Amino acid sequence: MNEVLDRAAAAAPHTLAPRHVYLVDGSGFIFRAYHALPPLTRSDGLPTAAVLGFSNMLAKLLSETDADHIAVIFDYSGASFRNRLYDQYKAHRPEPPEDLAPQFPLIRRATEAFGVCQIELADFEADDLIATYARHAVEAGAEVTIVSSDKDLMQLVGPHVKMLDPIKNRPIGEAEVRERFGVGPERVVDVQALAGDSVDNVPGVPGIGVKTAAELINTYGDLETLLAHAAEIKQPKRRESLLENAPMARLSKELVKLDDDAPLPCPLSDLAVRPPDLDRLLPFLREMEFRALATRMTQRLAGMAPAAPAEAPAPAIPEIPPFTAPREYLVIDSDEALDRWTGRAREAGAVAVSLEASSTAGGRPALVGIALAIRPSEAGYLPLTPAPGEGSLDLGPRPGLDRRPTLDRLRPLFADPGVLKIGHDMKGAARLLLREGLPLAPWDCTMLMSYVLDGGQFEHAIEALVRRNFEHEMTPLKDLVGSGKSLIPFAEVPLERARDYLAERADAALRLHMLLKARLVAAHMAAFYETIERPLVPVVAQMELHGIKVDRGALSDLSRDFTLRIAELEEAIFKSVGSPFNIGSPKQLGEVLFDKLGLPGGKKGKTGAYGTDASVLEQLAPLHEAPRLVLDWRMLSKLKSTYADALGEEIDPGDGRVHTSYALAATATGRFSSTEPNLQNIPIRTEEGRRIRRAFVAEEGNVLLSADYSQIELRLAAHVAEVPELKEAFRQGSDIHALTASQVFGVPLDRMDALTRRRAKAINFGIIYGISAFGLGAQIGVPQAEAAAYIRAYFERFPAIRAYMERVKTDCRAKGYVETIFGRKCFIPGIRDPNPARRAGAERQAINAPLQGSAADIIRRAMARIPPALASAGLQARMLLQVHDELLFEVPEGEAEATAGLVKAVMEGACAPNCDLSVPLVVETGRAKSWDEAH
Numbered sequence: 035m036n037e038v039l040d041r042a043a044a045a046a047p048h049t050l051a052p053r054h055v056y057l058v059d060g061s062g063f064i065f066r067a068y069h070a071l072p073p074l075t076r077s078d079g080l081p082t083a084a085v086l087g088f089s090n091m092l093a094k095l096l097s098e099t100d101a102d103h104i105a106v107i108f109d110y111s112g113a114s115f116r117n118r119l120y121d122q123y124k125a126h127r128p129e130p131p132e133d134l135a136p137q138f139p140l141i142r143r144a145t146e147a148f149g150v151c152q153i154e155l156a157d158f159e160a161d162d163l164i165a166t167y168a169r170h171a172v173e174a175g176a177e178v179t180i181v182s183s184d185k186d187l188m189q190l191v192g193p194h195v196k197m198l199d200p201i202k203n204r205p206i207g208e209a210e211v212r213e214r215f216g217v218g219p220e221r222v223v224d225v226q227a228l229a230g231d232s233v234d235n236v237p238g239v240p241g242i243g244v245k246t247a248a249e250l251i252n253t254y255g256d257l258e259t260l261l262a263h264a265a266e267i268k269q270p271k272r273r274e275s276l277l278e279n280a281p282m283a284r285l286s287k288e289l290v291k292l293d294d295d296a297p298l299p300c301p302l303s304d305l306a307v308r309p310p311d312l313d314r315l316l317p318f319l320r321e322m323e324f325r326a327l328a329t330r331m332t333q334r335l336a337g338m339a340p341a342a343p344a345e346a347p348a349p350a351i352p353e354i355p356p357f358t359a360p361r362e363y364l365v366i367d368s369d370e371a372l373d374r375w376t377g378r379a380r381e382a383g384a385v386a387v388s389l390e391a392s393s394t395a396g397g398r399p400a401l402v403g404i405a406l407a408i409r410p411s412e413a414g415y416l417p418l419t420p421a422p423g424e425g426s427l428d429l430g431p432r433p434g435l436d437r438r439p440t441l442d443r444l445r446p447l448f449a450d451p452g453v454l455k456i457g458h459d460m461k462g463a464a465r466l467l468l469r470e471g472l473p474l475a476p477w478d479c480t481m482l483m484s485y486v487l488d489g490g491q492f493e494h495a496i497e498a499l500v501r502r503n504f505e506h507e508m509t510p511l512k513d514l515v516g517s518g519k520s521l522i523p524f525a526e527v528p529l530e531r532a533r534d535y536l537a538e539r540a541d542a543a544l545r546l547h548m549l550l551k552a553r554l555v556a557a558h559m560a561a562f563y564e565t566i567e568r569p570l571v572p573v574v575a576q577m578e579l580h581g582i583k584v585d586r587g588a589l590s591d592l593s594r595d596f597t598l599r600i601a602e603l604e605e606a607i608f609k610s611v612g613s614p615f616n617i618g619s620p621k622q623l624g625e626v627l628f629d630k631l632g633l634p635g636g637k638k639g640k641t642g643a644y645g646t647d648a649s650v651l652e653q654l655a656p657l658h659e660a661p662r663l664v665l666d667w668r669m670l671s672k673l674k675s676t677y678a679d680a681l682g683e684e685i686d687p688g689d690g691r692v693h694t695s696y697a698l699a700a701t702a703t704g705r706f707s708s709t710e711p712n713l714q715n716i717p718i719r720t721e722e723g724r725r726i727r728r729a730f731v732a733e734e735g736n737v738l739l740s741a742d743y744s745q746i747e748l749r750l751a752a753h754v755a756e757v758p759e760l761k762e763a764f765r766q767g768s769d770i771h772a773l774t775a776s777q778v779f780g781v782p783l784d785r786m787d788a789l790t791r792r793r794a795k796a797i798n799f800g801i802i803y804g805i806s807a808f809g810l811g812a813q814i815g816v817p818q819a820e821a822a823a824y825i826r827a828y829f830e831r832f833p834a835i836r837a838y839m840e841r842v843k844t845d846c847r848a849k850g851y852v853e854t855i856f857g858r859k860c861f862i863p864g865i866r867d868p869n870p871a872r873r874a875g876a877e878r879q880a881i882n883a884p885l886q887g888s889a890a891d892i893i894r895r896a897m898a899r900i901p902p903a904l905a906s907a908g909l910q911a912r913m914l915l916q917v918h919d920e921l922l923f924e925v926p927e928g929e930a931e932a933t934a935g936l937v938k939a940v941m942e943g944a945c946a947p948n949c950d951l952s953v954p955l956v957v958e959t960g961r962a963k964s965w966d967e968a969h
Contacts, residue, residue, distance in 0.1 A: 216248025
């Protein structure tokens with residue numbers, strides 16, 4: 035910050051001509067700041083994350099720039115002259131997020147507190163003011179840097195004007211503009227006029243994108259020349275579109291062209307850099323409760339070295355080159371080259387890896403390519419020859435190193451404890467390597483790192499992360515292998531394309547690791563990642579590899595039975611309505627129910643068809659037998675197609691087992707989901723669901739062991755809500771549902787009937803899911819008013835539950851997320867939604883997420899601890915499945931009792947040592963030949 039003082043002193047006489055002028059795009063800074071940090075609030079609940087991010091960015095800019103003149107230019111809140119040219123301009127722009135709007139005036143105050151000139155002007159956009167000040171500065175002999183990455187400002191780039199991306203610290207000059215638009219800065223407005231802009235609602239010319247627009251402008255020189263020769267263009271659609279939309283193209287150019295002759299709100303000399311005034315800056319930072327930033331600014335402005343600040347400054351994110359910088363992706367085509375790469379990895383202490391497989395004739399994936407990245411922009415691609423033997427790909431001669439010796443050559447690197455292996459979805463990589471008999475340790479998974487930081491907010495696929503963090507579009511796999519009938523194995527992709535695809539993924543994983551590792555430390559989430567998420571990688575990979583045996587004959591019998599029952603239901607439905615129709619068509623079903631039968635409550639959606647989802651049919655079921663029969667028909671049809679038929683197709687012919695794939699970063703709460711096949715949604719309370727589970731069996735000489743947490747979310751609710759009666763009941767091992775029925779309905783325990791207990795059970799579980807009176811009434815078969823009375827009675831008896839729910843909703847509205855007992859942040863995007871129905875749904879999520887998320891964290895901790903515990907005890911059990919609160923094992927018959935005891939002990943102690951629950955965790959175990967009988 036001393037540099038600021040020096041520049042300020044030099045620039046103090048306003049008669050000095052500017053040498054270097056910085057023009058900061060205020061809106062770009064604001065939205066970068068808002069999205070860079072998690073939600074943050076002051077102690078009074080005022081959101082301040084964007085203010086803090088903006089202040090940090092401005093402080094960093096002031097300490098690093100050599101500018102002698104600087105200003106932050108903001109958009110004026112009202113319309114601009116462009117709205118008079120075209121009333122639909124920016125008409126579709128959404129309102130700013132609810133928690134961002136109150137921060138706008140605070141950000142202007144922050145700019146003023148830092149002593150930086152802030153500028154805005156009615157009827158003009160910030161970009162026009164930037165263009166105007168840039169012109170005046172250049173005419174005064176100065177160099178200009180526009181601090182922004184906004185594409186609309188790229189038309190200003192020239193010999194004396196450049197741009198600077200403030201996040202990537204990347205300069206944007208004429209070459210970068212040409213790479214973005216395909217033309218130089220002087221023709222950007224012509225390209226934009228043709229391509230339009232959906233964000234700002236600039237119409238452009240239909241059917242013409244940026245690439246085509248650049249091609250046309252490079253051919254014809256400018257927009258007017260192009261339009262004058264539009265009739266000569268050979269492509270019919272392009273020609274007709276240009277001829278029909280020429281006025282729109284000209285209007286679009288007027289909309290995108292920046293006005294560099296706007297009135298100056300203040301003279302250029304007022305932009306002279308001046309040092310921040312601590313007497314003005316510090317009170318603002320303290321008012322915002324930015325203690326760490328206040329400490330750093332005090333030390334900088336006083337010229338002191340940092341000495342034990344009250345809050346340690348967040349670690350700086352290392353400089354990461356943009357993807358637009360030159361990249362070198364090589365083919366590793368010899369043992370000597372591979373040895374050089376592995377040697378460099380050992381020297382670096384870390385290597386990013388990306389693997390790709392091709393499906394084989396037997397349905398199992400075969401590893402066909404590995405990419406290694408040691409540093410950004412440099413990666414090597416190692417093609418492997420196809421696997422020999424049964425079930426391998428028959429692709430003929432292929433380039434690549436000999437498979438087995440090459441993998442053996444990689445073994446020491448993958449097992450080296452001194453080399454960190456980095457990748458995206460390392461669970462998938464570990465599963466592929468385990469199939470090849472290769473170890474993998476230690477590792478970091480950028481997908482799980484992103485999930486810990488932003489679970490529930492964003493997608494965590496590598497393409498989405500690279501797009502969001504680096505503004506780069508990665509090549510999708512389907513561009514290489516096709517889809518549908520044209521799908522080809524990855525091993526058949528041309529070598530150069532395969533190299534670029536996989537090397538880019540290793541390169542991206544390395545860059546993401548540099549970014550996310552620093553973010554984890556800054557967010558104080560590194561320990562959570564290291565202790566809960568990271569250890570799951572090899573555990574779940576091994577589970578997927580084990581799979582579970584499925585009795586194909588039992589599935590066939592079940593499918594035949596379902597077919598007969600579905601046919602019987604169809605006949606009954608047709609008889610009940612008087613004619614046949616397509617039951618699977620919502621449109622036809624709605625017409626039958628509401629038009630033909632005249633049932634009440636029919637509501638048509640946007641398509642004009644009646645709504646016929648399950649909730650509608652459940653309301654109609656007491657009024658007519660057809661809706662009830664349709665519900666049964668849908669249930670059986672889904673079970674038949676999803677499980678009785680589809681499971682048989684998922685059985686691996688090599689081992690007779692089904693190998694599901696678990697998604698570790700898919701839900702907001704940390705719960706697993708599974709695909710190919712989905713084993714999480716098999717019903718357990720219906721006979722049909724139990725019959726499906728009976729088809730999952732143990733191998734000869736083994737049994738299946740089920741270990742299931744008992745009422746874990748209710749126990750967690752009693753703990754976090756501090757409900758004395760429920761905590762004591764769980765400590766005593768009482769029947770919690772009977773106790774609730776006794777407390778709420780006033781029925782003595784010794785006279786408790788099954789119906790009253792069932793209603794209490796529905797309330798217990800419904801409350802923690804934020805159930806409504808309507809939902810509870812439908813579930814237990816009572817009128818809505820009666821259900822509402824039950825809920826009121828419950829809250830009167832257990833006021834701590836109500837207080838917990840209100841506290842969670844208030845906290846979530848302020849922060850945007852809720853937390854589990856271990857610190858997982860579960861973001862609830864709709865918590866501030868202006869739509870009452872959507873907001874109410876988000877509030878129900880917020881109530882349950884800390885409980886469901888804590889339960890998920892607990893079972894994840896248990897899963898990571900069980901395999902080493904089994905190995906230490908010399909037990910041969912294999913963990914096969916995780917379904918919600920249950921773990922399923924395959925165990926030698928002679929070890930069943932010992933394994934059950936060990937698993938129960940580990941699961942019940944999963945909270946220790948980090949968290950002491952005030953209620954005990956209880957795990958129930960069972961063992962049998964089939965999953966259903968073991969549960």
